[in-house]
Amino acid sequence: MSELDQRISRWLETNTFHHSEFWDMQELVRAKRDAGLTISLCIPTLNEEKTIGKEIIVFKSELMDRYPLLDEIAVIDSGSSDRTLEIAASFGADTYLSSEILPQYGSKPGKGENLWKAIHQLRGDIICYVDADIKNIHSKFASALVAPLIYRPEVQYVKAFYDRPLAVSDDLRPSGGGRVTEILVRPLFSMFFPELTALIQPLSGEYAVRREVLESLPFPIGYGVETSHLIDLYKSSGLGAFAQTDLDNRIHRNQPTSDLGKMAFGILQGFMKRLRDYGMVKELPDLHGLFRQFQAEGHRYEQVTREIFEEERPPMITLPEYRERHGR
Amino acid sequence: MCKRTAKARSDGAPLTHREKLRRLREILFANVVMAGEIPAPTGAERRLTRFLSDRFTECGLANISLDHAGNIAGMLPGRVGRRTLLVSAHLDKIWSETDDHTVSVGAGMMSGRGLADNSLGVAVLATLPLILEELEIDLDANLVLLGTTRSFGRGDLAGMRFFLENASHPIDAALCLEGIELGRLSYSSLGMARGEIHVSAGSGELDHPEDTGPGVATILAGFVVALRRIEERESPASRILVGSIEAGSGYSVAPRSGMLRFEIRSGEAGHVARIGEEIAEMVATTSIGDGLRASLEMIAHRSPGDLGSDHPLVRHARETLELLGIESHVAPSVSELALLLDRGIPSLTLGITKGENRHSPSEAISLEPIFDGLAQIVSVLRFMDEGKPS
Numbered sequence: 195m196s197e198l199d200q201r202i203s204r205w206l207e208t209n210t211f212h213h214s215e216f217w218d219m220q221e222l223v224r225a226k227r228d229a230g231l232t233i234s235l236c237i238p239t240l241n242e243e244k245t246i247g248k249e250i251i252v253f254k255s256e257l258m259d260r261y262p263l264l265d266e267i268a269v270i271d272s273g274s275s276d277r278t279l280e281i282a283a284s285f286g287a288d289t290y291l292s293s294e295i296l297p298q299y300g301s302k303p304g305k306g307e308n309l310w311k312a313i314h315q316l317r318g319d320i321i322c323y324v325d326a327d328i329k330n331i332h333s334k335f336a337s338a339l340v341a342p343l344i345y346r347p348e349v350q351y352v353k354a355f356y357d358r359p360l361a362v363s364d365d366l367r368p369s370g371g372g373r374v375t376e377i378l379v380r381p382l383f384s385m386f387f388p389e390l391t392a393l394i395q396p397l398s399g400e401y402a403v404r405r406e407v408l409e410s411l412p413f414p415i416g417y418g419v420e421t422s423h424l425i426d427l428y429k430s431s432g433l434g435a436f437a438q439t440d441l442d443n444r445i446h447r448n449q450p451t452s453d454l455g456k457m458a459f460g461i462l463q464g465f466m467k468r469l470r471d472y473g474m475v476k477e478l479p480d481l482h483g484l485f486r487q488f489q490a491e492g493h494r495y496e497q498v499t500r501e502i503f504e505e506e507r508p509p510m511i512t513l514p515e516y517r518e519r520h521g522r
Numbered sequence: 523m524c525k526r527t528a529k530a531r532s533d534g535a536p537l538t539h540r541e542k543l544r545r546l547r548e549i550l551f552a553n554v555v556m557a558g559e560i561p562a563p564t565g566a567e568r569r570l571t572r573f574l575s576d577r578f579t580e581c582g583l584a585n586i587s588l589d590h591a592g593n594i595a596g597m598l599p600g601r602v603g604r605r606t607l608l609v610s611a612h613l614d615k616i617w618s619e620t621d622d623h624t625v626s627v628g629a630g631m632m633s634g635r636g637l638a639d640n641s642l643g644v645a646v647l648a649t650l651p652l653i654l655e656e657l658e659i660d661l662d663a664n665l666v667l668l669g670t671t672r673s674f675g676r677g678d679l680a681g682m683r684f685f686l687e688n689a690s691h692p693i694d695a696a697l698c699l700e701g702i703e704l705g706r707l708s709y710s711s712l713g714m715a716r717g718e719i720h721v722s723a724g725s726g727e728l729d730h731p732e733d734t735g736p737g738v739a740t741i742l743a744g745f746v747v748a749l750r751r752i753e754e755r756e757s758p759a760s761r762i763l764v765g766s767i768e769a770g771s772g773y774s775v776a777p778r779s780g781m782l783r784f785e786i787r788s789g790e791a792g793h794v795a796r797i798g799e800e801i802a803e804m805v806a807t808t809s810i811g812d813g814l815r816a817s818l819e820m821i822a823h824r825s826p827g828d829l830g831s832d833h834p835l836v837r838h839a840r841e842t843l844e845l846l847g848i849e850s851h852v853a854p855s856v857s858e859l860a861l862l863l864d865r866g867i868p869s870l871t872l873g874i875t876k877g878e879n880r881h882s883p884s885e886a887i888s889l890e891p892i893f894d895g896l897a898q899i900v901s902v903l904r905f906m907d908e909g910k911p912s
Contacts, residue, residue: 247627248555255552260580281629286548329624330559 201433202392209349209437210392213338216439219261222337225344232265233402234318235336237287238308239269242326243276249324249331250285256333263337268316269326270295270308278326290315296515302505306419310507313408314516320344321408325399334441339402342437350407350435351427353393354400356444372397373451378458379421382465386474387425389433396424397461400441407435409516413507417457418464422506425468452487456502459485463504536842536897539657543896546649546656550896551627551889553577553645558625558634564614564677567592567669571613574648574669581651583667591684592671597664598651600907605663607906608696608867609650609899610682610858611643612673616881633886638877642701642887644669646874646896653896661907664691673857675716678822682858686865695835695906696862696869697899698855702880704891704898705843706873707850709836711860712787713794713826719745719805721769721816722779738780739769741810745782748804752797760788760797787856791826824856827863835868835905842901846894868906872899 257263269282293301295311383390487498562570571594583596615636625634670681753762769780805818843850862869874895877887
């Protein structure tokens with residue numbers, strides 16, 4: 195076994211958790227209080243009226259009313275045209291339009307924009323991000339992600355991973371990521387950042403992070419936000435800053451392959467930029483920002499193009515408004 | 523969280539309670555979601571039992587126990603403790619383990635399999651200690667909270683039956699919770715019997731039963747017609763409901779066996795037994811052709827019972843509904859209430875909210891009326907606690 199293999203194995207042993215390890219909620223709340231931490235839950239949304247109500251109900255009941263683990267639950271919305279915000283507010287979430295947070299910096303499309311603006315708007319020492327499209331929501335989707343940050347001061351960033359409903363044989367579980375992870379991100383990590391392959395689902399939308407880390411990271415506003423975070427934090431702090439928690443199962447919308455292509459294109463843009471910024475490649479040509487797909491109609495083949503430009507927001511700590519609001 | 527506070531006997535104004543209980547909105551709704559997303563087909567309620575057990579433990583209930591029938595019970599000891607009240611909800615749902623139990627929450631509604639029957643009832647049972655705490659109500663009587671198993675079909679109320687046969691405390695009055703329909707007031711039970719008519723080809727006797735005469739499906743259809751004739755003669759005092767017919771798998775494969783499920787209901791004592799005997803005679807004497815056999819199996823029985831519309835408990839429940847501006851509708855029951863009334867225990871079944879599409883995949887419950895339902899339950903419970911119903 196190589197030294198790299200050993201490092202990954204050691205990390206898997208010490209920094210990979212199962213949610214059941216954090217079953218004792220009273221103990222978790224006590225530890226949070228003793229550590230003097232505040233925790234914010236952020237749910238980025240865009241037209242999620244079908245699932246948002248249930249998420250708010252479950253998190254508020256279980257992690258605020260019953261066990262006071264969360265200090266705020268906030269929905270940051272990209273401009274839903276359905277009743278997402280109305281439903282979220284009716285069940286007690288704080289709701290914000292992303293465009294109304296730091297309006298002087300403009301408004302950009304993309305989930306990463308909501309995540310970035312949440313750092314300014316929310317108060318917690320820890321921010322836990324949870325996607326809004328989870329059908330089988332449970333309080334563990336937040337509690338089991340913040341728990342390693344509460345119990346282990348050296349851990350900075352906790353990712354979720356799940357079972358995916360593929361074939362299972364004997365006792366081996368299909369511990370893979372999604373399609374984009376397995377055919378794009380994992381091969382890239384294996385080549386350039388092999389230690390990061392230990393993160394079983396690097397693209398999962400559920401993760402909890404300390405404010406000091408979030409405020410220091412640049413934020414791609416689109417698909418590349420998660421991958422870029424991992425690379426940036428890994429380069430500054432190493433694999434030991436990460437942990438991951440097994441949440442067993444997550445049921446969500448399945449995305450069409452054409453959408454996954456766009457996602458992969460955006461991720462590659464962010465990835466290439468980091469290779470260049472960290473001096474890992476000598477020279478890259480100017481990269482095209484137009485993603486090309488094709489659709490066939492009889493014997494006619496038509497180009498479908500989409501401009502995908504992974505714009506990045508600067509680290510939040512560089513904004514004077516942020517430093518003033520949070521006393522940094 | 524669930525520590526019980528000092529006693530405070532108010533005048534029981536349901537309208538005030540209704541408003542106060544909105545503070546428990548998210549906790550109650552989360553319990554509905556969680557109870558709703560746990561599959562609990564009849565005879566396999568273990569995971570839902572565990573959920574309820576955890577909730578009872580968090581609320582500090584005494585004597586939390588799982589009995590041999592799989593029921594889960596917990597007790598809130600009363601201030602005096604000479605009497606014992608029971609609030610129950612059946613845990614089982616009509617849906618199978620593999621059906622999608624995802625709950626959706628919208629503006630003012632929740633939808634998902636089994637929410638009305640009976641995830642909402644289970645959620646209210648789980649939340650009841652908090653409800654009493656929020657309203658600062660300490661009962662004089664002990665209050666047993668019971669989640670029962672095996673209510674539906676062949677389960678034949680086995681959970682409640684076992685509990686009543688083995689309860690360590692005599693029950694002085696009882697309340698059964700059903701998710702819908704708010705305003706439902708059940709204080710009587712119909713006599714009922716459930717049966718299954720089986721038709722089958724003996725092993726190896728016929729490869730193609732249709733070749734030699736009417737096949738299994740045709741014979742079952744004949745039995746449906748015969749049951750309908752009996753019902754027409756007995757109506758309106760008695761009814762025969764055909765619940766399901768199962769036979770065959772496709773166009774070109776003759777079924778080798780089939781089954782017809784039916785239920786006899788009657789408010790008249792003795793009618794159910796008499797009709798049951800008539801059906802048994804019919805099955806035994808119907809000529810169904812060579813190589814086929816028909817048999818009857820009776821799987822469930824209830825005796826008719828009635829608390830009476832003038833009973834103080836019934837009057838109080840009706841007055842409470844009137845106060846809340848809800849129209850009451852009397853609906854005889856064939857479920858757990860029948861066993862309680864059969865034992866002479868003053869009992870009611872109440873619905874908690876309005877709903878729609880019962881027993882369909884899009885079963886839905888309205889959220890706002892739930893608080894009327896809770897206020898009604900508390901009012902009836904306090905009335906029972908005063909010892910008036912017996």
